[in-house]
Amino acid sequence: KQEVTQIPAALSVPEGENLVLNCSFTDSAIYNLQWFRQDPGKGLTSLLLIQSSQREQTSGRLNASLDKSSGRSTLYIAASQPGDSATYLCAVPLDRGSTLGRLYFGRGTQLTVWP
Amino acid sequence: GAGVSQSPSNKVTEKGKDVELRCDPISGHTALYWYRQSLGQGLEFLIYFQGNSAPDKSGLPSDRFSAERTGGSVSTLTIQRTQQEDSAVYLCASSLTSGGPVHEQYFGPGTRLTVT
Numbered sequence: 001k002q003e004v005t006q007i008p009a010a011l012s013v014p015e016g017e018n019l020v021l022n023c024s025f026t027d028s029a030i031y032n033l034q035w036f037r038q039d040p041g042k043g044l045t046s047l048l049l050i051q052s053s054q055r056e057q058t059s060g061r062l063n064a065s066l067d068k069s070s071g072r073s074t075l076y077i078a079a080s081q082p083g084d085s086a087t088y089l090c091a092v093p094l095d096r097g098s099t100l101g102r103l104y105f106g107r108g109t110q111l112t113v114w115p
Numbered sequence: 116g117a118g119v120s121q122s123p124s125n126k127v128t129e130k131g132k133d134v135e136l137r138c139d140p141i142s143g144h145t146a147l148y149w150y151r152q153s154l155g156q157g158l159e160f161l162i163y164f165q166g167n168s169a170p171d172k173s174g175l176p177s178d179r180f181s182a183e184r185t186g187g188s189v190s191t192l193t194i195q196r197t198q199q200e201d202s203a204v205y206l207c208a209s210s211l212t213s214g215g216p217v218h219e220q221y222f223g224p225g226t227r228l229t230v231t
Contacts, residue, residue, distance in 0.1 A: 105159075
């Protein structure tokens with residue numbers, strides 16, 4: 001069974017700081033790793049998807065890295081803004097088993113960026 | 116284009132009643148997933164549909180839960196004889212699969228179910 005852990009569980013920072021959110025997983029047989037954002041009372045918004053053959057992906061102020069062999073990923077947020085406040089989730093699907101694509105989620109990092 | 120939609124957005128029901136939750140996936144997406152997010156818990160997988168294949172029900176917590184997908188598109192999750200522990204946000208996701216690597220999943224806004 002895949003176990004996904006996210007550290008820290010919560011983070012509160014002033015606007016402008018650069019942030020690193022961590023995700024680790026126990027089974028490295030993954031197809032890809034996906035980072036999501038969830039605003040209170042809302043669904044999930046996909047931020048970045050890194051295929052297992054890739055090392056990193058970038059989108060605007062976001063950069064996600066993947067070290068598949070060590071079971072780790074980091075999400076780097078540059079120059080944080082109050083609008084970045086949300087819960088950030090990482091999720092991985094195993095590349096084997098009958099439920100192809102089933103995502104295993106971490107508990108998330110709740111980020112608060114204050115002005 | 117249109118994303119994944121779910122209805123209702125909120126549902127309050129009495130313990131023991133049956134409820135139906137609906138998901139409309141992105142057009143052309145062959146894979147559809149249901150997840151549940153309970154207060155203080157992470158997201159847990161419930162059920163998976165891929166094309167016309169039999170669904171993978173391995174995540175359903177009890178036989179009170181069932182789901183169907185009609186015409187390879189719309190899906191309905193049914194919970195019979197609801198219990199208070201069923202209170203959660205139920206999320207639906209869809210993805211485009213072509214037999215190759217797993218594709219990105221797109222999530223709907225969820226249905227918040229409250230059982231009183």
